[in-house]
Each structure stands twice: as C-alpha cells, then as structure tokens.
Amino acid sequence: MPEGPEIRRAADALHDHLAGRRLDDAWFAFPELADQAGSLIGREVRAVDSWGKALLTRFDDGRVLYSHNQLYGVWKLHDAEREPDTQRSLRVRLTAGDRMASLYSASDVSLWEAGRLHEHPFLSRLGPDLLTHEVTVDTLVERLMDPRWRGRRLGGLLLDQSLVAGLGNYLRSEILFFAALSHRARPVDLSDDERRELAGQMLALTRRSYETGGVTNRDDWAAADRREGRSRRRWRFAAFEREGLPCHRCGRPIEKLGVASRRLYRCPSCQPD
Numbered sequence: 001m002p003e004g005p006e007i008r009r010a011a012d013a014l015h016d017h018l019a020g021r022r023l024d025d026a027w028f029a030f031p032e033l034a035d036q037a038g039s040l041i042g043r044e045v046r047a048v049d050s051w052g053k054a055l056l057t058r059f060d061d062g063r064v065l066y067s068h069n070q071l072y073g074v075w076k077l078h079d080a081e082r083e084p085d086t087q088r089s090l091r092v093r094l095t096a097g098d099r100m101a102s103l104y105s106a107s108d109v110s111l112w113e114a115g116r117l118h119e120h121p122f123l124s125r126l127g128p129d130l131l132t133h134e135v136t137v138d139t140l141v142e143r144l145m146d147p148r149w150r151g152r153r154l155g156g157l158l159l160d161q162s163l164v165a166g167l168g169n170y171l172r173s174e175i176l177f178f179a180a181l182s183h184r185a186r187p188v189d190l191s192d193d194e195r196r197e198l199a200g201q202m203l204a205l206t207r208r209s210y211e212t213g214g215v216t217n218r219d220d221w222a223a224a225d226r227r228e229g230r231s232r233r234r235w236r237f238a239a240f241e242r243e244g245l246p247c248h249r250c251g252r253p254i255e256k257l258g259v260a261s262r263r264l265y266r267c268p269s270c271q272p273d
Contacts, residue, residue, distance in 0.1 A: 002069065004166020005210035008050045008131045010075055014057065014101055015048035017077045021096035028109070029091045036111055045096065051129045052165030054122065057094075064112050066120060067092065073106025126165040130206045135164070140199035144187040154198075155183030155259035166206065170240040173265045174216040175201045177239035182273045183259050183266065216240075221248040239265045 002010075026040040044060040055075070057065040067073070073091075076084040080098045088104035103109070108122075117123055127143065128135050144150065149163055157163060158172040167175070176183055179194070179201045187195060205216050215222065215236045225235035233241060238248055243256040247267040257264045 002053065003168035003171055003209075004050070004052060004129065004131060005171075005206060005214065007053050007055065007069070007166070008210050009213070010069075011048045011050040011055050013077060014055065014075055017099055018045040018057075018094065018096055018101055019047055021045055021099065023094055023096050025093070025095040027093040029089070030109060033109065033111060040094075045094075049132050050166075051123055051132060052126050052161055056117075058114065062114050064114050064117060065092075066108075066110050066112055066117075066123070067103060067106055068108040068122065069106050070108060073108075074104050076102045076104060078102065126161050127163050129165045130203055131166065131210055135203065137196055137199045137203065140164070140202055141195050144195055144199065150188040151186055153183065154181060154185050154187070155264060157187075158202075159260055159262065164202065167202070169262045169264075170237060171205060171209065171216070172262075173240040174205050174238060176264075176271060177266060178205060180270050182271050183257070183264055184273050218248070224248075237265075239267065241265065 022042055022044045023040050026037040028034050028037050040059065043063075045057060046060050047058045049056050049058070054066060054068045057067070059065070069075075072088075074088070076086065078084055078100050080095065080100055084102060084104075086104060090102055090104055091106050092103035092109055094101045110120075112120060128139070143163060149157055149160070152160075154176060155172070158167055158175060159169070175198070179198045181190070181194065181198060190198065209216050217225075217236055217238045221238060222235045234245070239254055242254045242265060244253050246252065247254055247270060250267065250269045252267055252269040254265050255268055257266065
C-alpha cells in the first residue's frame with residue numbers, strides 16, 4: 001500500500017490538474033453520491049491535500065470529497081479526448097473544461113462538510129499528517145511521551161496511524177535504521193536526545209521520500225550501490241528490502257524480521273536490542 005509521501009504526491013498532481021477550475025461535470029458510481037453529483041457542477045476546486053493515506057478534494061462551497069485508494073485505487077489524470085487505457089472499474093470522474101480526473105477501483109469515497117471532517121470514522125482516528133499539518137520535532141516528542149504511546153515498542157508504534165498519519169512499512173524500517181534504534185525500544189526507554197533524533201528522522205525521512213519519489217537512502221550510499229549495478233529497489237533504501245546486504249555504516253548484513261505482522265529490516269550491530 002502506498003504510504004504518506006506517495007499519497008501526498010498524488011494529491012499534488014490532482015491539485016495541479018484541477019485546482020482553480022470549476023467543474024463542468026461530476027459522476028459517481030456510488031448510489032449514495034450519485035444524487036449529489038449535480039450539486040458539484042459549477043463548484044471550483046480550491047485545493048487537494050492529503051491526510052495520511054486519504055485524499056481530500058476541497059470545493060469552494062466548503063465541501064470536501066474524501067477518497068481512500070486502499071490497495072488498488074488510483075487517480076488517473078487525463079484530457080477529455082483521451083480515455084485512460086485500463087481495465088479497472090471507474091468510481092469517480094470530475095471534469096473541468098478539457099481536463100478530467102478519474103478514480104478507479106477505490107471503494108471508500110464520500111462527500112463531507114469541511115467542518116465535520118473530524119467526525120469522519122477514519123480521519124477521526126488519525127494523528128497529524130507529517131507532510132500536511134506542520135508538525136514539529138517538539139510536537140512529535142510530546143506525542144511520543146503521551147501516556148497512550150510512551151510504553152509501546154517502536155516496531156508496532158510507528159505503524160499506528162493514531163500517533164502520526166502516513167507512516168508505513170518502508171518508512172518504519174528506515175526511520176529506526178537512521179535513528180539507530182531497536183524496534184524493541186519504547187519512547188519511555190529513550191534519552192531526551194534519542195527521542196529528538198527519532199522525531200527528527202520521522203520528519204526528515206518522510207519529507208525526503210516525498211521530495212525524491214520514494215528514495216530514503218543517503219545520496220552517497222545510493223551512488224555506491226548504483227556503481228555496483230544494484231537495482232533501484234536496492235539502492236533507494238538504506239535498510240528496507242536489503243536483507244543479506246552489508247550495512248552502509250558497519251558492513252554487517254542487514255536482517256529481515258517479522259514485527260507487528262509486517263516485514264522489518266535492521267542492522268543488528270547498529271540497532272542492538
């Protein structure tokens with residue numbers, strides 16, 4: 001499943017495609033939304049942003065189209081004369097002049113008043129989005145030491161969307177690797193400096209992945225892997241999916257573990273239990 005950086009990049013593309021334009025047509029496959037499609041005609045798309053793995057398309061009348069791609073959903077951006085070449089099922093289509101945005105295969109779509117988004121059954125359970133909500137290191141340190149999360153092991157906690165929204169499996173491994181922390185550690189076990197380093201890596205690696213299209217590795221380490229002919233799947237990460245390859249820091253082979261029912265990759269030397 002795409003993580004927060006990938007969803008934010010999709011939101012940016014949709015924003016660039018439709019923002020500032022008024023809808024000439026709207027179509028929904030869902031009966032509960034079909035009756036509202038006509039009310040969106042003439043409405044201006046003000047912005048598209050993301051919260052975790054959800055996209056929020058905001059209109060000038062204060063309504064927001066919520067969509068979650070889940071595993072298979074995808075927005076395709078195209079012009080009115082060119083239908084996307086896909087076998088997927090069309091769920092939503094927004095048309096503004098000669099521009100169209102079509103959502104395929106997603107099943108979680110709804111229309112909300114912006115002031116009621118806090119009541120949404122999914123959004124109401126999410127923590128702040130690291131790319132959208134101007135989260136700081138101090139904010140993250142405070143959340144990590146909240147009684148709800150301070151005693152939980154990082155291997156499971158970093159996947160909990162109630163702590164922060166958008167972190168997923170590859171970011172979990174990369175954050176712990178760059179912070180040099182074990183997945184078994186708990187926020188309460190860490191020193192003040194370690195907690196701030198963890199918070200800083202959470203922000204920095206999420207931002208780096210967003211800006212680079214999914215690369216979290218250091219530039220020099222990635223360049224060394226490319227010189228050895230390794231695939232992008234290998235050089236884009238510092239630890240994730242590098243089982244058996246030498247750690248960039250110490251040379252010891254990266255290990256693959258199962259933690260919280262997901263794959264986790266770590267250096268047993270740099271991240272000792």
